Amino acid sequence: MIGSEPELPALDARLLTWIERAAQRWDDAGPGDDEEAKFDRLALELFADQYERNTPYRRFCRARGAEPGRIARWQQIPPVPLSAFKELTLSCDPPERAAAVFMTSGSTDPGRRGRNHHPHLRLYDASLRASFRHWFLPDREQLRLLVLNPPSAQQPHSSLAYFLGQLVESFGAPGSGSFVDEEGLDVDALTAALAEAERDGVAVGLLGTSFAYVHLLDALEATGASFTLPDGSRLLDTGGFKGRSREISAEALRAAFGTRLGIPEDWCVNYYGMTEISTQYYDTSLRRAWLGQDRGPRVKAVPPWARLLVVDPGTGGPVPEGERGLLVHYDLANRGSCLAVLAEDVGHLAPDPATGTRGSNEFVLLGRAQGSEARGCSIALDELLAANEGRRR
Amino acid sequence: MTRLPASDAVDAFFLPQLDAAELAVLEWTTRPVGTVPLRFPVVTPELVEQLCDRLLQAQADELAERPVMEVLEVLGRAVARWYDPSCPQRRRAEELLPGITGYAPEMVRRGLKEHLRTFRRDRLLRFLAQDFDNPLVLDGFHPNRAGGRSRAYGPRLTTQFFAGNVPGLPAWNLVCAFLVKSATLGKSAGAEPLFPVLFAHTIAEEDPGLARCLAVLHWPGGQEDVEQTAFARSDAVMATAGLRATESLAQRVPVGMPFVPYGHKVSFAVVGHEALALTRFADTARRVARDVSQYDQQGCLSPHAVFVERGGAVDPRAFSAALAAEMERYERSRPRAGLRFEESAAIAGVRARYEFRSYDEDQGVEVFSSRHGNAWTVLFEERPERFEPSPLNRVVRVHPVDGIEDVVPHLLPLRRYLQTAGIACAPERLDAWASLLGRCGADRICAVGQMPQPAAGWHHDGLGSLASLVRWTDIEGAAEADVERYDPEWTRPSGSSDGGPR
Numbered sequence: 001m002i003g004s005e006p007e008l009p010a011l012d013a014r015l016l017t018w019i020e021r022a023a024q025r026w027d028d029a030g031p032g033d034d035e036e037a038k039f040d041r042l043a044l045e046l047f048a049d050q051y052e053r054n055t056p057y058r059r060f061c062r063a064r065g066a067e068p069g070r071i072a073r074w075q076q077i078p079p080v081p082l083s084a085f086k087e088l089t090l091s092c093d094p095p096e097r098a099a100a101v102f103m104t105s106g107s108t109d110p111g112r113r114g115r116n117h118h119p120h121l122r123l124y125d126a127s128l129r130a131s132f133r134h135w136f137l138p139d140r141e142q143l144r145l146l147v148l149n150p151p152s153a154q155q156p157h158s159s160l161a162y163f164l165g166q167l168v169e170s171f172g173a174p175g176s177g178s179f180v181d182e183e184g185l186d187v188d189a190l191t192a193a194l195a196e197a198e199r200d201g202v203a204v205g206l207l208g209t210s211f212a213y214v215h216l217l218d219a220l221e222a223t224g225a226s227f228t229l230p231d232g233s234r235l236l237d238t239g240g241f242k243g244r245s246r247e248i249s250a251e252a253l254r255a256a257f258g259t260r261l262g263i264p265e266d267w268c269v270n271y272y273g274m275t276e277i278s279t280q281y282y283d284t285s286l287r288r289a290w291l292g293q294d295r296g297p298r299v300k301a302v303p304p305w306a307r308l309l310v311v312d313p314g315t316g317g318p319v320p321e322g323e324r325g326l327l328v329h330y331d332l333a334n335r336g337s338c339l340a341v342l343a344e345d346v347g348h349l350a351p352d353p354a355t356g357t358r359g360s361n362e363f364v365l366l367g368r369a370q371g372s373e374a375r376g377c378s379i380a381l382d383e384l385l386a387a388n389e390g391r392r393r
Numbered sequence: 394m395t396r397l398p399a400s401d402a403v404d405a406f407f408l409p410q411l412d413a414a415e416l417a418v419l420e421w422t423t424r425p426v427g428t429v430p431l432r433f434p435v436v437t438p439e440l441v442e443q444l445c446d447r448l449l450q451a452q453a454d455e456l457a458e459r460p461v462m463e464v465l466e467v468l469g470r471a472v473a474r475w476y477d478p479s480c481p482q483r484r485r486a487e488e489l490l491p492g493i494t495g496y497a498p499e500m501v502r503r504g505l506k507e508h509l510r511t512f513r514r515d516r517l518l519r520f521l522a523q524d525f526d527n528p529l530v531l532d533g534f535h536p537n538r539a540g541g542r543s544r545a546y547g548p549r550l551t552t553q554f555f556a557g558n559v560p561g562l563p564a565w566n567l568v569c570a571f572l573v574k575s576a577t578l579g580k581s582a583g584a585e586p587l588f589p590v591l592f593a594h595t596i597a598e599e600d601p602g603l604a605r606c607l608a609v610l611h612w613p614g615g616q617e618d619v620e621q622t623a624f625a626r627s628d629a630v631m632a633t634a635g636l637r638a639t640e641s642l643a644q645r646v647p648v649g650m651p652f653v654p655y656g657h658k659v660s661f662a663v664v665g666h667e668a669l670a671l672t673r674f675a676d677t678a679r680r681v682a683r684d685v686s687q688y689d690q691q692g693c694l695s696p697h698a699v700f701v702e703r704g705g706a707v708d709p710r711a712f713s714a715a716l717a718a719e720m721e722r723y724e725r726s727r728p729r730a731g732l733r734f735e736e737s738a739a740i741a742g743v744r745a746r747y748e749f750r751s752y753d754e755d756q757g758v759e760v761f762s763s764r765h766g767n768a769w770t771v772l773f774e775e776r777p778e779r780f781e782p783s784p785l786n787r788v789v790r791v792h793p794v795d796g797i798e799d800v801v802p803h804l805l806p807l808r809r810y811l812q813t814a815g816i817a818c819a820p821e822r823l824d825a826w827a828s829l830l831g832r833c834g835a836d837r838i839c840a841v842g843q844m845p846q847p848a849a850g851w852h853h854d855g856l857g858s859l860a861s862l863v864r865w866t867d868i869e870g871a872a873e874a875d876v877e878r879y880d881p882e883w884t885r886p887s888g889s890s891d892g893g894p895r
Contacts, residue, residue: 314767326738
């Protein structure tokens with residue numbers, strides 16, 4: 001694709017330049033005042049463009065009295081809830097001209113899948129490369145990447161498959177590839193690759209969903225196999241266990257990565273991403289360990305081209321310092337739909353490691369907001385809905 | 394008004410069966426419910442065994458042979474004490490329940506008062522009359538229609554699982570058990586464990602003997618050893634609980650023992666075109682708003698949806714706007730309880746979904762909602778896929794219909810869960826509507842505006858509140874005639890030959 005791409009529209013080109021430059025000047029302590037002002041200007045400009053060209057989003061903003069010129073700061077840009085990506089076509093450009101349409105898996109309701117339209121993937125690519133390099137590959141240019149996920153060709157609408165494929169393309173050393181086909185995870189091929197890496201002393205990076213690793217660990221446990229992967233080996237996982245029969249805590253999973261694969265805890269990195277945005281948030285553990293910094297609590301970092309707010313679901317306003325709330329993403333790379341997205345995930349901001357106060361660009365992800373479960377009769381609603389669903393099937 | 398020091402926990406148990414020394418050796422725990430710290434004994438199978446033995450003894454001594462009308466008078470007098478604003482237990486309830494539940498103080502105050510009206514002395518008579526042609530069958534054998542005589546025996550001891558979603562609800566179950574002369578081992582709800590304790594104290598002031606037939610405790614639901622011990626000594630189990638808890642109980646209640654579950658129910662309202670006349674629609678909207686808002690829609694009696702008939706002076710969409718205005722008015726005087734994170738997120742989710750659908754005119758969707766925060770939400774939806782339960786906390790859907798027949802398809806999938814149907818229509822349509830709604834599964838037809846207050850004696854969830862607890866003993870008519878043969882006067886050996894049956 002590279003090289004044959006059409007010229008970017010002016011705003012997109014400026015966003016791309018800025019993201020790439022921000023990535024080069026990346027300061028783990030967070031943006032300075034100057035960077036903050038630039039982010040604000042670009043965010044408001046992108047908002048004005050999306051307001052203009054994304055008809056349902058314009059209507060959403062008008063209902064909230066928000067329009068370009070009437071809002072002064074990025075925090076005032078109305079975030080769209082995830083359900084908007086299911087109910088509406090939130091695209092600035094004609095959807096049929098999109099270079100990619102990424103869809104949610106629809107694990108909760110297959111009939112209603114969220115869709116995010118991308119007129120091109122240049123910003124998406126820039127975002128994914130910069131974050132991966134910064135948090136997962138600070139020490140080298142390339143690494144043998146073993147992917148526990150189907151290749152993109154097999155899942156053309158999966159942002160995850162695209163993401164992992166791009167990583168292999170950009171950073172994969174010889175021997176990289178996917179170990180999942182139509183049949184599922186090819187455990188034999190993967191264990192052979194691990195044994196080879198162990199034998200040859202070649203560091204590897206494993207990439208996949210948390211659940212895919214459970215399959216691998218189960219298989220290793222069944223045969224009693226374990227590896228001590230060479231220094232510099234690392235592991236990236238994402239996602240939870242929604243709709244799966246088994247749930248394993250992140251801590252238990254990391255402990256198993258240590259005993260079965262020989263990867264130190266800090267070199268096991270979890271990232272948080274979703275179809276509806278174009279940025280990923282990584283654990284800071286690997287980079288910190290590489291820099292020789294104190295380990296500290298496990299947190300995720302917000303990259304320079306994004307911002308995160310933690311809001312009260314009742315009021316939509318920010319929660320008091322340190323309290324949990326729903327996450328709102330402001331993502332300059334999410335050019336094709338809406339830069340401001342209200343997630344269904346719960347988290348809280350981490351205290352600034354330097355000052356111990358608010359204003360941190362790090363946060364703790366706590367998981368998905370559960371459905372209503374409350375006093376008395378309402379406890380039954382889920383049960384009732386389940387009964388209702390059962391009847392329909 | 395007395396204020397508790399923060400460190401002082403409130404006793405949330407009622408155990409008149411135990412003396413001070415016996416109470417002192419129990420293990421105790423304190424835990425905050427809402428903002429109120431409550432003190433509970435830790436419940437063990439041994440404690441339950443001891444209590445059941447004493448409850449059974451108290452029932453034999455105090456209740457089994459006491460005339461039902463005497464029991465009724467005691468209950469009536471106990472309830473009457475709560476009409477007095479200075480009644481200590483009522484004051485305690487009004488002081489503490491808002492903190493425990495989060496409900497607005499004014500709503501708790503009025504809600505309790507309105508609920509307890511259901512148990513005035515004269516209403517208690519209706520409970521009896523609803524289930525028994527002659528309530529004296531609870532005291533002795535009285536003629537039945539089959540030509541013999543019958544007596545109804547309540548359980549000696551009933552294990553009860555109380556509801557905690559709406560303060561005051563356990564009064565219904567307690568009263569029913571007493572009226573059939575059953576002692577009660579009551580498990581209070583974790584969300585609101587205090588009301589049954591306060592109510593029990595009032596009964597104790599009125600009649601300590603009767604109160605010894607009642608114990609109120611809290612244990613974590615599903616604690617099997619405790620519940621098994623209780624069931625083994627009880628004659629009946631009555632439970633207000635969710636589907637899963639009810640299913641779990643149903644598996645563990647011994648076969649053949651009366652099990653009276655009041656599970657989760659869904660209620661709704663149907664508004665006919667007559668109630669949308671220019672002179673009526675605002676009042677109808679006010680009544681519906683009250684039904685939805687009372688106790689933040691937490692009760693089974695609260696409507697999830699309102700079906701509004703087309704063809705009135707005001708169309709269903711305009712009615713939704715009127716309803717929204719009344720929801721706002723109710724909120725100002727009785728604000729909804731603060732919500733937990735998940736509850737707020739659920740409301741935000743459903744609001745967003747409907748808002749996006751409303752962008753497409755063809756969808757026939759409109760969202761009316763409180764301007765700030767999520768205090769109330771009215772979702773107008775012309776073509777619902779199905780009857781969708783509300784996430785509660787004052788979220789109600791309005792669906793237009795062309796007649797009562799249009800409502801039926803929405804009700805049928807939920808027929809096992811339907812309960813109250815609030816209706817507003819012309820008198821000549823009442824019977825037809827009630828027949829149809831009853832066939833769909835509704836077990837209570839009431840006026841819109843009265844949904845939260847079931848009338849005394851209602852066949853709660855379609856069952857006889859008292860009848861479901863009793864078992865019958867019949868003396869056959871032929872037996873009565875036949876025993877005449879054994880009248881000693883006839884069987885006495887004697888030389889006399891005149892008289893006597895041949």
